[in-house]
Amino acid sequence: MKAEDLLFSHPFPVVVTDGEGKIKLVNQKFEALVNRSQKYLKGKYLFSLLEGGEKLKKHLLEAYNKSIDVLGVRLGDRYFSFSPLYVSNNLKGVVVVVEPAGELSFGEDILLLLKGLSHEIRNPLGGIKGAAKLFKELSSYDEELVNVMIEEIERIERLLNDVVRSFDFSSLSFKKENIHRLIQQAVELFSSRISEMDIEILYRFDPSLPEIPVDADRLLQALINLIKNAIEAMEECPRRILKLETGYAIHPSGFIFIKVSDTGKGMDSEELKNFSLPFFTTKEKGLGLGSFIVREVVKGHGGELKVESRKGEGTSVTLLLPMKREDGKDSCGR
Numbered sequence: 001m002k003a004e005d006l007l008f009s010h011p012f013p014v015v016v017t018d019g020e021g022k023i024k025l026v027n028q029k030f031e032a033l034v035n036r037s038q039k040y041l042k043g044k045y046l047f048s049l050l051e052g053g054e055k056l057k058k059h060l061l062e063a064y065n066k067s068i069d070v071l072g073v074r075l076g077d078r079y080f081s082f083s084p085l086y087v088s089n090n091l092k093g094v095v096v097v098v099e100p101a102g103e104l105s106f107g108e109d110i111l112l113l114l115k116g117l118s119h120e121i122r123n124p125l126g127g128i129k130g131a132a133k134l135f136k137e138l139s140s141y142d143e144e145l146v147n148v149m150i151e152e153i154e155r156i157e158r159l160l161n162d163v164v165r166s167f168d169f170s171s172l173s174f175k176k177e178n179i180h181r182l183i184q185q186a187v188e189l190f191s192s193r194i195s196e197m198d199i200e201i202l203y204r205f206d207p208s209l210p211e212i213p214v215d216a217d218r219l220l221q222a223l224i225n226l227i228k229n230a231i232e233a234m235e236e237c238p239r240r241i242l243k244l245e246t247g248y249a250i251h252p253s254g255f256i257f258i259k260v261s262d263t264g265k266g267m268d269s270e271e272l273k274n275f276s277l278p279f280f281t282t283k284e285k286g287l288g289l290g291s292f293i294v295r296e297v298v299k300g301h302g303g304e305l306k307v308e309s310r311k312g313e314g315t316s317v318t319l320l321l322p323m324k325r326e327d328g329k330d331s332c333g334r
C-alpha cells in the first residue's frame, strides 16, 4: 500500500511537509481546500497558501524540531494538527491535518437535524391537511371541526418554519440599531412576570453609545433568552435584582458591551462549563437551547460571550459586540 492511498481515504485535508514547511505530498481534500493541484503545490511553503498561515509556522517548526505532536491549533474556522513524520526511524517531515472547528460544525449539525425533523413532520401534516380538505367536500360534515383541524395544522407548519429559521445563524442581516431600544423591548416582554415576582430593574446605560450594526431580530432573541434565564434563576431567591448595563468595552477595543446580571441561584463550575451547550439544562421544563442561541447569535456578530457566576449569589452574562463590521460594511453580508 502506498502512502498516497492512505492519504486519499482520509476524511480531512492532509498535507505532508518537510521540516521547514515545504509541501511534499497532499491529498485530494487538501487540493480542494486550497483549490490548487498537487503538481502546483509540491515545493511551495504551506504558510504561503493559507490566510494567517504565519501563525501556523511556529507550530509546524515546533512539531518538527521538538518531535512532538502539536494538536488543535485554531485558525479561523479550522483546527490544524502537526505530527512529526518518521520513515524507518528517521525524522522526515511533518504531517498536517486540517479539521473543521467542532463548535462551528456543531451548530450546523443542529440546523441540519432541525431541518430534517421539520421535513419529516411536514410530510404527514400535508397528508392530514389534504384529507381534511377532502372531508369538507363530503355532503355531511361538521365544517367548524374541519376548519379547526386545518388551522391547527397550519399553526404547526408555521412553528416549524420559525424553528428552522431561528436556528439558521448563517445569514444574518445587519443594520445600524439602537441597542438600548432592543434591550428595553426585550425587558418589556417580561413586564408582567417582573412585577409579579417583584423584581427590581436597574438600568446602567451609557447614553453616548452609537448605533451599531446588528441583526436586530437575532439580537433581540439573544436578549430575551438572557433575561428569561436571569428571571428563572431568581424564582427561589428573596432578593431579586436584574441589572442591565451597556458601555464601551476596554478590551477588546472597538467593541461595546451589554451585561445582564441577576441575583439568582448562580452556577457551579460544572454548570458554567456546560451552560451554552445545546440541550444542556437543569430545569424540569427547559430545552437547554436559550444559551446556545445566545452563543450562536454573538458568534454570528463576530462578538464574544463572557459569563461570570457564583453559586448562591448570581450570574452576569456579557455580550461583546463589534461597533463596525469586519468587512467595513454596516449592513448586509456576514
Ligand SMILES: Nc1ncnc2c1ncn2[C@@H]1O[C@H](COP(=O)(O)OP(=O)(O)OP(=O)(O)O)[C@@H](O)[C@H]1O
Binding pocket: 225, 229, 230, 233, 262, 264, 265, 266, 267, 271, 275, 276, 280, 281, 282, 283, 285, 286, 287, 288, 289, 290, 291, 292, 314, 315
Ligand atoms: N442566569 C442564570 N443563572 C443561573 N443559571 C443559569 C443562568 N443562565 C443559564 N443557566 C444555567 O444554564 C442552563 C442552560 O441554560 P439555557 O438557557 O441554555 O437552557 P434552559 O434555560 O435550561 O432552557 P431554555 O432556555 O431552552 O428554556 C440552565 O438550565 C441553567 O442551569
Ligand SMILES: [Mg+2]
Binding pocket: 225, 228, 229, 289, 290, 291
Ligand atoms: Mg434558558
